[in-house]
Amino acid sequence: MAPGQQKIQSQQKNAKKQAGQKKKQGHDQKAAAKAALIYTCTVCRTQMPDPKTFKQHFESKHPKTPLPPELADVQA
Numbered sequence: 176m177a178p179g180q181q182k183i184q185s186q187q188k189n190a191k192k193q194a195g196q197k198k199k200q201g202h203d204q205k206a207a208a209k210a211a212l213i214y215t216c217t218v219c220r221t222q223m224p225d226p227k228t229f230k231q232h233f234e235s236k237h238p239k240t241p242l243p244p245e246l247a248d249v250q251a
């Protein structure tokens with residue numbers, strides 16, 4: 176193998192590696208965003224990031240529906 180060729184191969188390898196890292200970061204952000212929306216309204220299926228938002232949503236949108244037990248202790 177000629178020395179020049181080896182350098183080109185090395186650069187290609189690096190480019191491939193960086194592309195792979197970018198892909199992985201994008202995937203992680205997507206997963207984190209998905210993981211952030213962990214509270215799903217039992218009535219309308221709206222997803223919310225925290226119990227406080229969930230309780231406020233529930234009280235304003237579904238006042239006639241009994242509060243889910245996991246929201247009973249939440250201070251909204």
Ligand SMILES: [Zn+2]
Nearest residue numbers: 216218219236
């Ligand atoms: Zn709802």
